Amino acid sequence: MRYGLMDLGREILGAGRDRTTEDLRPGEFFAVKDANFQVREGECVGMLGPNGAGKSTMLKMINGLIRPNAGCITINGSVGAMIELGTGFNPILSGRENIYINAAVLGLGKLEVDRAMDRIVEFAELSHVIDEPIKTYSSGMKMRLGFSIGANLRPQLLLIDEVLAVGDVAFRMKCFNHLRELVKSGISIILVTHAVSMLNRVATRAIVFGSGNIIHDGDLETGCTVYEETMGASDRVQHAASPQPETTARVVSAEIVDEGGNPYKEFRTGETIRVRVTLTALETVDRMNLFAALFSPVHGRISAVSTAAHDLDFSIPAGGTICVTLTFENIQLLLGAFYFNISLYGPTSLDFYHRASGVGNFRIVGPPVRSDGRGIEGIAKLPCRWTIDKG
């Protein structure tokens, strides 16, 4: 608050804080730093990142709510925002009255609303209750009404922040169709969401934020996997920071390699992935069992395999090191980021030696998935076939 007072004083006196140098005061940090990107006309960009990564701050800067300390934002045309649906709604007033209020907040004039009123009500599917007080609406109905009003915005750049979880599946599809039409008509959209699976319905490019920096700016598929990886990064940091007790045998490292044995991190569905695990022991240990659990930061554990399950019995000599390789041929994982938790056991499950968590991370970066019900989506592509029996 003291900084706020100081900044206010300087701004009012016309001697605003020097915004070109990095003179952070104690306790301050940059919410966004070194972020450079361009959005072209008719492009829809998904902005991804974990909480606190700087997405909303970026959106506020683009929307002109706050000023960047350094750098500039240039926008050719008007900006509209669907950031918090139903902002300004009064629960006592009817849906119709609130349409005028919310539309005015979003920058639409009365004449525009008069012309669009039937369309808004119809889009929200609320014609039967539009003259009832908003307080009688469910939260989904309020969101639908808010989205329908915002859907009438026609700026050159539309900012959308976490508002796509609107109503039921059918309504969500309608929203995506609407956004696709906007993009086709040349409107640019920046869409902030955590719902990665929905993103490819409308976005073609992803910008991923991590701790205030842009860590990916490019194709959507890679962006989604990078985002998933950032989601898992906090877990891995936590594990890495925890003290590792001395044990008789331990996992030294786990590395992902390609078919040629070279370290690699990006694969496509159907390729071969190898996890090369290096183990060591202080004294000779026999009848070891290596357990590898595959995780997705978003979906959790996907699968786990052990050497015991494949009747592979191995030993580690005293002071020696061995490499155990786990091969996934024709891997059927779909787009996403993945990592392993690898545990080393003796002859029984009670003989636990060591666990390396969040290791061997890799990404599946292609082919693209489709979330419009006309392709393959999800976490894995299961072998299957369709048959038609004529009755």
Place this chain on the structure above:
Amino acid sequence: MRADVRDGRELAWRLFLRNVRGLYRQTLLGLFWAFLPPVANTAIWIFLREQGVFNIGDLHVNATLYILTGMILWQAFADAIQMPMNVLTKNKNMLSKLRFSRESLLLVGVGEIVFDLLIRTVLLVLAMAWFGVVPSVAVVGAVFSVAMMILLGATLGILLMPIGSLYQDVGRLLSMVVPFWMIVTPIIYPTPTSFPGTMLNWINPASPFLILSRDLLLMGHSSMWVPAIGWAAITIPMALFGLMVFRISIPVLVERMNA
């Protein structure tokens, strides 16, 4: 700034309608609640006067009408001081998320004060008719004086708002200072005619406008034109400066919202 005020008029009108409709639809007694604060205050002071707790001297007009008029005018001034901080608090969510004409919020705030004042004026007109007071053409001057009084109150509120939004002490201090300020303003006692009361009336920015408005409404003439015009000459540039402060401070305050 002028463009933003112009662009914000439609939004201000919508938000004003929202607030007024929302407020009165939630109450059983409706507009009665606008009458209540000045009526209650007047009743208290009249009761104390009747009990002989204090002697307010010769007022030239009926004491009830005199105090009621002063109370209605003071209420508008006190509301104007509190208004900028109230609109900022009520609309924090909108301010931190959406871009719109921020000046529209001030227009809404002023609109609500004027709306309440107009409702109370109905009460005042009834009271004047009851006590047989017929206003003269000088009432036009009273309108100017009331407008300047509201502008002064709103300007002081705007200047306090940036600090008040960072430190709650300002709001608390204001709630203590405003009643005291009311006591030193001649609302429940006659306008002082001798030193130091006359000097206090000149330096208390609320007094010239309030006394001038009341005198013109109830008597048709006043001796407070000179200090009122002097304070108006200070109020108008101060209001422009206040608007500039409001504009400059909002982005800094938004940075700290949701922090």
